[in-house]
Amino acid sequence: MADTLHLASDPVELTAALVDVPSVSGDEARIADLVERSLKEQTALEVTRSGNTVLARTNLGRPSRVVLAGHLDTVPINDNMPSRLENGILHGCGTVDMKGGDAVMLHLAATIQDPRHDLTFIFYDCEEVDAVRNGLGRIEREMPAWLNGDLAIVCEPSNGVIEAGCQGTMRVDVRTKGVRAHPARSWMGVNAIHAMGEALRRLEAYESRQVEIDGCLYREGMLAVKISGGVAGNVVPDEAVLQVNHRFAPDRTPEQAEQHLRELFEGYEVTVTDVSAGALPGLGAPTTRELIEAAGGTPVAKLGWTDVARFAALGMPAVNYGPGDPLLAHTQQENVPVHQIQQCADVLRRFLS
Structure with a gap:
């Protein structure tokens, strides 16, 4: 493993370097060390x-603050490392979820001067x-001032x-009770599965x-x-349990x-x-409108x-904005077009500079 990442290099190369450092959830120490050391050596932040959460920030006295967030961990490796570049597509565990977004963030941290x-x-x-292990939740509890800002960009794919x-999410157990009996005398019992x-x-x-x-159209789900x-x-x-997953639009509270x-x-x-509660779009905020204008297209x-x-x-x-198709997240076929990595870096640079 390299001693440092070259943060000012092409964000595609930086993505590949991050992918080649295994960081399955709970085993992020090596990549966190690398990110911390690189930021300290190559930026004035x-x-x-x-x-294993690394934080960096400017303190320039600007009238507004933008928070960019990305997670360093991946799902377990599935015979999809090291990274490989083929025909403009970068393959490998974490290319989509979400080391492409992390690379964009690191590149911007090192190259945006003003x-x-x-x-x-x-x-x-x-x-x-x-969720109880989530590093962002730990920061919220222990270092809440680091989360303050006028806009948050989570660089998820x-x-x-x-x-x-985003949608809210809820899981419930639906439970039935019965009475045990011998199947030969089933009338003496109550079948919880049938119920x-x-x-x-x-x-x-x-x-x-x-x-x-x-x-923005939110489609709910119940299954x-x-x-x-x-x-x-x-x-x-004498008992049966049905687990139901409900994804609800952010106009509804968890209650x-x-x-x-x-x-x-x-x-x-x-x-x-x-x-977990959902999040309303918040597209009317001035800083969000600036980002939408920089990105073009329709949210x-x-x-x-x-x-x-x-x-x-x-x-x-808060919005999600990053390279990669979320449908490929967690799959063995994870891959990201390099032009999307470059596009996201260009858009965020235009917005932030």
Whole structure:
């Protein structure tokens, strides 16, 4: 592994260098060391560290501040390292999610000398695992001043298009209770699995909302993702659990989404097992409009949850903007067109300079 990254080099080369440093969630120390050392040696930014999260910022007294954030970790490697460049396409674990975005951030940190806004760069750990381990959440708890700004740009893959806000997400367990009995005397028991049939019929008939906010269309989702139950092959089951995943538009709060689920499954025991609020687009904010103008095109809704929601909860407008097709994230075929990496660097440079 190189001692330092060449931050001012072509961001495509920088992406390849980052990809070639394994950084599966929980094992980000090497890449965090490399990022920290490179920023300290090659920029005049204030640099600090929390665990395996590296933070850097300017303090130029500008009237506004833009926060750029990207996670350093990847999902487990799947025979897709080291990186390789073929016909203008860079392949490898993390090229999409999200070392292309990290490379753009590092390149800008080293090459923008006179930004219009003060800048904060956050390279954080453990995004791909349980939310309680997320490095950005740790910074929010321990160093909240580092998250303050007028706009947050999370450089998650968005195909080089501004994705506004994000959906909220909720998982619930729908539970039925029964009475055990011998199958030969099944009338003496109550079959909890059979009792789940009506809940599944309600899901099958459910029509998800489509909600337009600031010109962005959010498509909700509601589906069963897991079902379990049963004791043994010769016992009437006395419990069954249906896990339901609900993606809701950001015009609903988590409390409203929970109430909606409880109404849908009225008569059943419903337990919320995971929830994260969505984020409204915030496209009317002046700094956001400047970014949209620099990027051209039309912003679209983010169909999924990202860490923009953490910034939105702090009252900041936040968008997703980065290279790579999010549909390729977490796949063995992860790859990103090099022109998208260059495009995102050019757009953000135009916006920030």
